[in-house]
Amino acid sequence: MTITQSDLETVRSAVGSVKDPEYPDLTINQLGILENVVIDASSIRVDLVPTILGCPALGIIEEDVKAAARGLGHEVAVRFCRSPVWTPDRISEDAQQILANEYTIAITPRSGRTQCPVCGTTSLEKRSDVGPTACRSVHWCANCRNPIEVVRSREASDQ
Amino acid sequence: MVPSQEAHKLVLSFADDELCVGQNHSWWIAIGPFLEEDLAFTSIAQDELGHARALYSLLSDDIDQLAYGRDHSEYRSAHITEFLCHDWSSALVRHVLHDMAEQVRWSALTNSSWTELGNTAQRALAEENFHLQHGLSLLRRLLSSDEGRKRLEPVVLELAPYGREYFADSDQELMDNGLLTVSMADQERIWVDQVLEVFDEFNITVDMSEETQGSGRSGIRSNDFATLHDEMTAVIQIDPHAQW
Numbered sequence: 001m002t003i004t005q006s007d008l009e010t011v012r013s014a015v016g017s018v019k020d021p022e023y024p025d026l027t028i029n030q031l032g033i034l035e036n037v038v039i040d041a042s043s044i045r046v047d048l049v050p051t052i053l054g055c056p057a058l059g060i061i062e063e064d065v066k067a068a069a070r071g072l073g074h075e076v077a078v079r080f081c082r083s084p085v086w087t088p089d090r091i092s093e094d095a096q097q098i099l100a101n102e103y104t105i106a107i108t109p110r111s112g113r114t115q116c117p118v119c120g121t122t123s124l125e126k127r128s129d130v131g132p133t134a135c136r137s138v139h140w141c142a143n144c145r146n147p148i149e150v151v152r153s154r155e156a157s158d159q
Numbered sequence: 160m161v162p163s164q165e166a167h168k169l170v171l172s173f174a175d176d177e178l179c180v181g182q183n184h185s186w187w188i189a190i191g192p193f194l195e196e197d198l199a200f201t202s203i204a205q206d207e208l209g210h211a212r213a214l215y216s217l218l219s220d221d222i223d224q225l226a227y228g229r230d231h232s233e234y235r236s237a238h239i240t241e242f243l244c245h246d247w248s249s250a251l252v253r254h255v256l257h258d259m260a261e262q263v264r265w266s267a268l269t270n271s272s273w274t275e276l277g278n279t280a281q282r283a284l285a286e287e288n289f290h291l292q293h294g295l296s297l298l299r300r301l302l303s304s305d306e307g308r309k310r311l312e313p314v315v316l317e318l319a320p321y322g323r324e325y326f327a328d329s330d331q332e333l334m335d336n337g338l339l340t341v342s343m344a345d346q347e348r349i350w351v352d353q354v355l356e357v358f359d360e361f362n363i364t365v366d367m368s369e370e371t372q373g374s375g376r377s378g379i380r381s382n383d384f385a386t387l388h389d390e391m392t393a394v395i396q397i398d399p400h401a402q403w
Contacts, residue, residue, distance in 0.1 A: 052286055053279075054209020082213070082278035085285050128195035129293045134202035138195075152289060 003039050011069050011076065012037040015046055018064045021057040022133060025098055028061060032090025035081055044069065044076045049086045052135055088151045104146060105136065108153035119144035161218055162273055165332045168235065169339070170276065171225075172328050172376060173264060174214035175236035178226055179384075180257050181207035182391045183244060192247055196297070203254070203290050210283050217275055227392045231380050238373030238381040239321035248310045251301070252318050255294040256354065260325040261287055263341075263350045272337035295357065302361045312363055319354055319365045323347060324373035 015037065016029030028034045028048070036047040046065055050058055062078045069076040088107045091099070099105040100117030106124070108114050113122040123143035131138040136149040161167045184204030191197025215222040240257065244250040265287060268280035301307030326347035333339040341349075351367050358365050375381065394401055 052206065052209060053213045053282060054205040054207070054286075056205070082275060082282045085282050087285075128198060129289065130195070130198040130202040134205050 003042070003044060007074065008037050008039065008044065010072055011044055011046075011074055014068045014072055015065045015076070018061065018068050021060045021064075023099070023103070025102060026095050028065075030092045030095035032086060032092070033061070035084070037076075040077065044074055046076050046078050047081050048078060049084060049090070050080050051086045054134065088153055091151075099151075103149070105149045105151060106139075107151050114139075114150055116141040116144060116146070116148055118146045118148070124148055124150070162336070162338060163332065165329065166273060166276075166338055167218060169328050169330075169333060170214050170217055172235040172237075174211045174218075174225070175234050175375075176240045176257075176325065177207045177211035177214065178391075179236045179240035179387060180253070181205075181211055182387060183240070183242070184250070184254065186243075187247075187250060199293055200250075200254070203258075203293070206286050206290065210286075213279050213283065217279065223395070227395050231384060231388065232378040234380065234384070235376050235378070236380075236384070237321070237324040237327070237375045239318060239324065241375065241381045241384045241387055242318075242321075243383045243386060246314075249314045249318065251294065251298060252311060252314045255291070255298050255357075256319060256322045258287060258290040258294055259353055259357075260322055260350050262291060263346045263353075264325065267339055267341035267346050270340050276338070298357075299360075302363075308361065315358060315363060316365060319358075320367055320369050321373050322350065322354070323367065324375060326350070327373075327376045 012034075016027060016034050018028050020026050020028055020031055020033070023031070031051075033048050033051065034046070035049045038045050038047065046069070048061065048065070058080060062080075065078050066076060089110060091107060096107050099107070104117050106114050106117045114124055115122055116124055119141060121141070121143040123141050124139040125142055126137060127140050127147075128138040130136070131149050136151055139148045139150055140146075141148050161170075181204050184200055184207060187197065187200045188204070189197065191200050211226065212222060215225045219225050239253060242249070242253065244253050262284070265280045265284040269277055269284060271277040271280065298311070302311055326343045328343060330339055330343040334342055355365060355367070373381070
């Protein structure tokens with residue numbers, strides 16, 4: 001069976017809609033985990049970028065991606081890429097809003113101080129290097145007095 | 160494709176180091192000295208095991224066989240990574256020494272001529288800053304107190320010289336073909352200088368002049384390895400075909 005460009009598009013859209021096991025409101029596309037869907041040796045390959053190498057959810061995501069493609073009649077191979085390196089700014093704007101509003105999770109910006117997702121000030125004080133998952137630290141907002149989680153940037157400058 | 164036998168050895172040494180340290184760190188799950196440290200240490204264990212997985216997968220598709228299925232003499236882990244460190248002070252000191260070495264070792268690989276290895280190194284290095292920042296800030300706080308210093312100083316003096324074994328792989332061929340961009344001797348020098356500098360802040364003089372004490376790279380295991388290996392292979396020994 002020849003794979004067409006439209007097959008690739010349909011598969012991309014289906015696997016992109018796979019939910020992240022840790023954030024069931026968000027898709028792997030929104031989180032910047034889906035890198036590419038390509039034809040490799042006359043079959044379809046899905047390239048994913050792991051948030052961290054030791055992420056325990058990788059196996060679940062791989063199975064969910066394969067199942068999503070299978071639902072369309074396609075068997076796909078899944079590859080976890082070492083390059084590019086995942087960074088928090090791969091999370092889409094709309095997903096960052098959902099993380100802020102629904103989970104009180106902030107993203108470390110490329111420059112400047114991290115904003116509290118509740119009150120918008122930059123009054124965050126770090127309380128713990130690690131929170132419920134390895135990629136988030138726990139802060140306290142001195143202004144609105146809420147506990148806030150921050151997705152750690154690669155430079156760990158989540159202060 | 161693994162470019163050469165020497166490249167295979169280098170990656171296996173690094174992977175085995177990460178596996179042993181990750182497994183050893185994981186023993187502190189739920190019994191860390193305080194909640195935040197428990198979470199941080201556990202996460203670092205998870206990262207190190209992830210690094211082991213990434214390195215093993217460069218060598219073979221059957222990473223469980225590599226991680227758990229070899230004869231003890233086929234492991235290449237440095238002895239400092241095998242020590243059980245059942246006291247928190249030694250676990251913390253080993254964590255810092257190991258992560259300082261990791262920074263140097265990954266940095267020597269980021270521009271490797273073996274692209275997949277270079278990409279893995281860049282990916283791993285991005286996770287390492289946090290480890291070192293975390294370990295050093297805790298170590299510095301504890302060394303500033305009398306009780307902390309009393310308990311940490313002897314451990315530092317005992318463990319630090321073992322770290323030289325991290326750099327005991329042969330490197331001539333790897334340097335010649337650009338697989339490694341900083342020689343083992345230079346990596347060792349950078350690491351030793353950094354270690355001396357950190358402890359010099361607290362007037363602790365570490366004697367690094369002794370010959371490398373471990374011999375893990377040549378297949379000789381430390382006394383602690385058997386216990387460590389039994390623990391990490393407990394499930395696979397009961398059910399070799401278990402899926403998880």
